[in-house]
Amino acid sequence: MCVRCGPWLWWCSTFLLLMTSMPAGGSMEGAAVTACGPYDSTRWWSLARWINITTRELTNVRHCQDLPMSAGQASFCSDDARLGFERTRVMARASLATTRECARQFADRRWNCPSFLSAEHANKPLFGEAVTRLHTREAAFLHALMAASSTHETAQACSQGKLSSCGCSMPDQAELSALYPNTSSSSSGPSIHDVITASSQRPSSAVTSAMVTERSLAKHKRVRPRCGDNIEYGVRASREFHRTIEVEQSDSSSPRCTARFSRTLMDRHNEEAGRQIVKRNTKLRCRCLGISNSCSTQVCWKQLPVFTKVGNLLMSRYRNASLMKLDRHGTRLVVRHALSRQPSSTDLVYLGESPSFCSDNAGLDIVGTSGRECRVSQDHTPDSCDVLCCDRGYRTVTDHTTTSCNCRFVFCCRVRCDQCETVRRRHFCR
CATH class of the missing domain: 3.30.2460 (Endo-n-acetylneuraminidase fold)
Known part of the structure; x- marks a missing residue:
């Protein structure tokens, strides 16, 4: 076909390939989308529009296919009729909680995290085109907050019995041992220290009742585990739900395809950062039982952080987010400036600077700051x-x-x- 191309054979064949995949009208847009495959990681965020704010229940939903989700997420919803709707309801609540927390965090800023929840904006992305199309700090924050919210809501739903696929979570022996090395897990059984060391004898440091003091009571108190928030299931379910979005990594050298893959890596990093912040701030809470001031027995359970605290932690990472780029092999993100600090697993990353947000931009759903107090x-x-x-x-x-x-x-x-x-x-x- 390209007999006369000579040394330009490769360039000629590439050009002809692009021309044959180009839609009628001559635009490169269709060719790039076809090469890269579908990618819409924020479509499910619009589940917030389908939930009743008062009852926190999904309304007017008959089939999972009716909901704004990717094909993979719709199958995630349809796997089991009852469980599917339970999990989807949790994700819808997570989306609604994200809109509220984001609006609280950005209330005093130029971009105040507007959410388009009303029916008249049904065709818009929940937070506007600016978050979907631009690879900014704001997009990084929202992806992290949404993943954190889905983790938080799922873990709570488990402990409250609102998900048939999971239950509450008991603190394990190692966690209690780390908190009180010389405590026992029940009022009558062997101590945690004994369980871990597989020893059948009581610790040799046991003291007689005549030597019991406030300090020795603190060392030899007994701990009873109690059911708490299931953070492990919350992290796993959130990760599974987010990864069901179909992302096809293409070998195409199209700038649009490269940008799309970069954005995928950015979103995945930030989503995992959000989950880890919730997990690392889930603490073991204990309450004293027994005689006043002695605290000889404690009940301990896992407790999630308040979601506003998660928002505050992510906001501090938003201010210190790292500017990244795709490495020369096109496989991972690296810091754009050589002297910049390498981000940790809980830091946020972004790929492009934010616009000023000063003036309205209908194409990006930016309303500007005119009229703001x-x-x-x-x-x-x-x-x-x-x-x-x-x-x-x-x-x-x-x-x-x-x-x-x-x-x-x-x-x-x-x-x-x-x-x-x-x-x-x-x-x-x-």
Whole structure:
């Protein structure tokens, strides 16, 4: 076919291959998508639109195929009718919890994490095109927070009996031994130390009742394990659900295909970071039983961190996220600047700088900061007018409100108050 190409044979054949895979109209878009395969890792986030905020139940759902999920996730949902809907409901709750926590974390910033939950935005990504199309810190944060939320919600659902595939989790002997090396796991059985060392004898350091002190009680207290949050199942289920998204790594050298694979690696790293932050902050909680102040017996269980704490930890990693690039072999991400610190497994990574978010951009679903309330200050915090308003200035609105004040009781049987006027000045970005 390419007889006259001579030394340009390879380039000619590549060009002809691209031309034959190009859609009518001459655009390279279709060829790139075909080469790389389908990839939509955020589609399932829209499950938040299908859940009733009051009852936290899925509404108007008959089949898993009706829900906004990839084909792999739909099969994950359909494997067992009852279990499938239970797991999907947990993921929908995780998505809704993410919208709330993200809005709380970014409330005072230029990008305030808007979520498009209403029916009129059904065709939009839950957090807009900016998160889906741009490889920024904001996208890194949301992927980590969503994975953390799915882990958190699943672990809680297990301990609350809301998932038929799992139950609560008991702390194991090693965890209790690490907390109290010389304690026993029950009031009558052998000590944890004995179990681990397979010794049939009590520790030789046991003391007589005459020598019992507050310190020795702390050393020889007995611990009873109690069922708690199942973090192991939560991590496993979250990882399984996220990995069911079909991502085809192609050998194509198309820039779009390379960018897509880079984004896949970025998302996977950040999602795993979110899960690990939840897991590492799941602590063993104990409560004393027995005589006052002696604490001779304790009940211990695993307890998840409050989700707002997870959000705070991820927000600190958002501020210190690492800028990455694909290595020269095209197989993994490396830091873009040689002198930068290599990110750990719980750090966030991103591939491109964020836009300013100052002006509206309909294509990226960015609404800008015009009309946002700001705070007049000189400290250059994210919510200060000089930062939030992007040097456009601000307008001041003065509100006058009248409220009851200086209230006092008058004998007999009535309260008399003065009317006080309060003046409040509010500032809004132009």
